[in-house]
Amino acid sequence: MTAPESSAPRLRGRPRSPATDAAIIEAALRLLEEGASVGGLSIEGIAREAGVGKATVYRRWPDKNALLLDVLRSLEEPGPEPSGVSVRDDLVAILEFMRRRGLAKRNSALLRNVITQMHAHLELWRAYDETVIEARRTALRAVLRRGQETGEIRTDVDLELLADLFTGPMLSRAILHEWKELPEGLAERIVDAVLHGVAPAPRADAPG
Amino acid sequence: MTAPESSAPRLRGRPRSPATDAAIIEAALRLLEEGASVGGLSIEGIAREAGVGKATVYRRWPDKNALLLDVLRSLEEPGPEPSGVSVRDDLVAILEFMRRRGLAKRNSALLRNVITQMHAHLELWRAYDETVIEARRTALRAVLRRGQETGEIRTDVDLELLADLFTGPMLSRAILHEWKELPEGLAERIVDAVLHGVAPAPRADAPG
Known part of the structure; x- marks a missing residue:
């Protein structure tokens, strides 16, 4: 499972660390794996699980849905390459x-x-x-x-x-x-x- | 919107009143219409909305899912009759x-x-x-x-x-x-x- 490129624009501040992105996404996945509901997930809870501050999450994603979209992306596999023959x-x-x-x-x-x-x-x-x-x-x-x-x-x-x-x-x-x-x-x-x-x-x- | 035949077996007691069945189903629909979540609905809440006791609901449906199934049925329309020609x-x-x-x-x-x-x-x-x-x-x-x-x-x-x-x-x-x-x-x-x-x-x- 790799951290995908985030869709959210960089807002401000220091360069983002891909390791932190991945840690946040994996924290969200962990919570979901433990049975958290999508509606019940919060930026605050995800930040706590990832061991970072809320501001660190908001610097990367403007809201919960943008973060969840990247969580979904991280679960994707690349589709097949068309052979181009038949x-x-x-x-x-x-x-x-x-x-x-x-x-x-x-x-x-x-x-x-x-x-x-x-x-x-x-x-x-x-x-x-x-x-x-x-x-x-x-x-x-x-x-x-x-x-x-x-x-x-x-x-x-x-x-x-x-x-x-x-x-x-x-x-x-x-x-x-x-x-x-x-x-x-x-x-x-x-x-x-x-x-x-x-x-x-x-x-x-x-x-x- | 009419009350469908309930799928639940009659458990005991006095004959069931179709008007009460319909009132309970309509109470559940009203709660859903007001934005209640399926997970958040309870037999207790539905009974209160319908103005009946919990036991009255349980006499008709063994659990919330059985009741919700009848709620879903009440929203159905009959499918088309095949013409039998083409x-x-x-x-x-x-x-x-x-x-x-x-x-x-x-x-x-x-x-x-x-x-x-x-x-x-x-x-x-x-x-x-x-x-x-x-x-x-x-x-x-x-x-x-x-x-x-x-x-x-x-x-x-x-x-x-x-x-x-x-x-x-x-x-x-x-x-x-x-x-x-x-x-x-x-x-x-x-x-x-x-x-x-x-x-x-x-x-x-x-x-x-």
């Missing part, structure tokens, strides 16, 4: 990454606690979505656009909807229905079903 | 119902507060999913099975995955990304894309 395989890799994140969340009380609580804090969830998740969505859109250029994907479905068609079924299982299975091969099955449709293929010798 | 149109009607529920949630502080908080209480969410939502999923599965029988839907994709392919994209927008649009026509676009796939259709005159 659009289908790149889509499978992206969904497979989502599947593995879903499994990791199920196996980690910390991840589950943090992510589930974030959903209840709309502003924080939106900020997380618009930074961390948006980076992954940008990568996904690039793959989809490439597919439209190579002719692997139709051009008459808009990119946002395309993205939802591929990711929605995986998100539904991984986030909304945590008790459902996330079996191996699910990413391939979703990608192939969305690419080729679930209606029977028209017969090649059909008229018209 | 599987495609029945799927559109189901997704259109989800789209409208998503819009209703966005326009209601109460619905948003309740549903968002439920997500943070996994056991309650699961109970809700396994009763209320399961009824809708059963209806969806019946339509999908009919489609497999009529040849409108392939039989080599399992029903659970089929259900996720159709509902996942709508759920992703309606629940996980509340700030995204839910435009008119979205249900049709999702259903047609999932039915026919987003890869270009094979040319009818292609060999093989």
